[in-house]
Amino acid sequence: MMPDLLVHGLYIAYVLGFLLGLATIFTWVERKQSAVMADRIGANRAYLRIPFTQVKLVWWGLFHGIADGLKMIFKENFTPATYDRFCYNLAPWLASVPVLLVFAVVPFGGEVTPGRFFEPGSAAAEFFGDRSWRMQIAALDAGILFVLAISGVGILGTMLAGWSSNNKFSMLGAARAASQMISYEVAMGLALIAVVVTYGTVDLNDMVLWQQQAAWGILVQPVAFLLFLTASIAENKRIPFDLPECESELISGYFTEYTSMKMGLFLLSEFIEIVVISALVVTLFLGGYTLPFLRPEGFVLPGGATWELSHFAVVVLQVLTFTAKVFVVGCFQIGIRWTLPRFRYDQLMDLGWKFLLPLAALNLVVTAVVRWWTL
């Protein structure tokens, strides 16, 4: 009981730090990457001064995210003249908390046996014993379902935000956001079913292990990978699917009337969702936390050569692998943002219903037939 609580408490703390930290870094990446792509320098002014010295840590403007957050927190909380107070205050949380929750089922490392970190016989080793834990907050057997279910709750937050602001632009943004998210969730679900059929499991950790055994999902299910990535970027309402918040028509869409940290929550949840989508893509299609040839005892090369590693080193390697993959996929998403122009709304709906959905269904049929032949 006590080791369980301790381990899972540490997991939760780690995941929160991982999500928020990486989301903050992605705000910086988004600015800096766009700057490098456009031959510019980018944000480079915010710095941390080490107290009592004149040493300023600029670090290529990495702390602009912190500066933005502080600005958001200390801004005046301006509210529209007529609004629904309860729903208005609830909406940012309803939009951002599910995004955090989705990560609960994503494995960010393999099995960990904390007792092996310490000297055998020491008090800490006795405390943990021989037990091992999966590095996953909730080892649910219905992992994919959890992802779909919880990410669907976020729609309510955006709709509430648009409705309670009592503003026509917000309302239009909310209606667009809801339609778009519902539409693309269908395609995403169908794409995921094809993945489930391929792997024969809905448990995310088992999927990672399957990929370690056979091949990365992107090689087995390339169509599902594209569909999932597209649909999840659309779910996240990012360019090229940012119709709900397009500045040129709807000001900011459903969060036009929000200020200070409430707007910050919407923006932050967008960046957290980048991390979460990247984590899901990595887990489902890019082998999750596994490195090629990395086994729990160390590197085992195909020739039979082995390079023994301690348990601690293996765990750290897995966690770092996962983080690096998530970072790369997140940078790719941001690269898409700076490459593609925005869709028109009818094109968006056409793409969702007339292209992605049939393609996902076709992919599912083909997958099922192939699976039937090979089973």
Added chain:
Amino acid sequence: MIVDAFIVLFGVLALVFAGIVLVARQPMRAALALVAHMTSLAAIFACLDVHVIALFQVLIYVGAVMVFMVYTIMLLDDRDLAYRKRFSATLVPGVAVAVVTGLALLRVLGPAGPGAPTTTTGLGPFSFSAFSAAFMTRYWLHFELATVLLLAGIVAAWAVIREER
């Protein structure tokens, strides 16, 4: 024991939120209370180790049904006449009928449930694979009929919307 405590907690929460649905003046508040109610029920299901049903409760009810509901509320005029008066003229007989129905149901169902003892064998019969296997073997006809029902529902809704134009 701790599971029982959680079940009682979420049961009380479900009751409270159901009460809010009954008395809320704003339909949006009622809808939010209903979302909370459904989520509490999902938590109860999760406490009973029926994780798949709990997730489907969130997926279908919160993610689809309530989104529809909120969408409709969003599109309707919020200066509606019905928002000012909460209860209809049948308030007193309604309460009486509800109480009588509840008592009658409790009399039929409550004290003497079906007899098999509760065995806590973990996740065994309620795992995802067990559900999938059951749907592919025992319930395949029901499953297909349900899809037909869904299709009929979609066609009917579409026809209703078409009729509007």
Added chain:
Amino acid sequence: MSGRPAKKQYWNEPELGLWERLYIFEIVRGLSITGGVFFRNMWKWVTGRKGALTAYYPEEVRADYSPNNRGRHVLTQRPDGKVQCVACNMCATACPAYCIEIEAAIDPTDGAHPKSPARFEIDYSRCIFCGFCVEACPEDAIRMVKDTPDLPGFDRDVMWGRKDLLMLWHPLADPRKRYPPAPEPTTEVREP
């Protein structure tokens, strides 16, 4: 039921081939363009060169500034270091942006130039760098140099060019335009 309106034909209707309609390959092409620029510039940054066309302002002065660029005002000084301005307010009058403010002080002991500015301020948030003040000055007390004013900061107060800041640049250091030697004291003959 009213029929749908006929689809409007636009004069610049894009003609897309099948390849472009498939869209995914065009996405890949676009990503390769942006990604190519990204990695090229990033490689420059990593290898210690500058991977951007823009300049760090104000740390970095663009190399292509004109030698005649008139970016910053200076107040010239007499050889003894006193400001040459006699607080006549000609520049403030000529200024189309009304950004010069002068407060005069009097020093009776200085026979040649009893009037001098106690306060000489240029509001750089309003200055349009037209140079009329330089033309208006009868004493050659204000000039414009190639420098840029030190505007960026965390406070709006830095936009005020004060007298001490304007006098930081000493004209004696300018090799191209020497300060004229002090004129011989002569008795001035006024026209009747």
Added chain:
Amino acid sequence: MIHRYEFLLALAVALFAMGLLGVMVRRNLLVVVMSLELMLNAVVLSFVAAAAHTQTLDGAAMTFFIYVAATCEIALAMALLVLLVRRRGTLDLAAGHELKG
């Protein structure tokens, strides 16, 4: 100390009665539909409680069909409701006088 199964069934009955109450006494058409959902949820709860009690899959599997029915119902109900509001201009149930014979 009452049994877990009995508690859940009593809860389901209470929720069902509350849903029924809502259907009967509320004026707002939307809230009436919500009360219907409340009743459906109570039924789902009783099914799942029975399934967990007997540790068999049947009750839990039945809930899936309830979910399907609920989805169909809500899609149709919302479409009809919007249509009705367009026709009558109000959500008020008592305003439906034209239905009188």
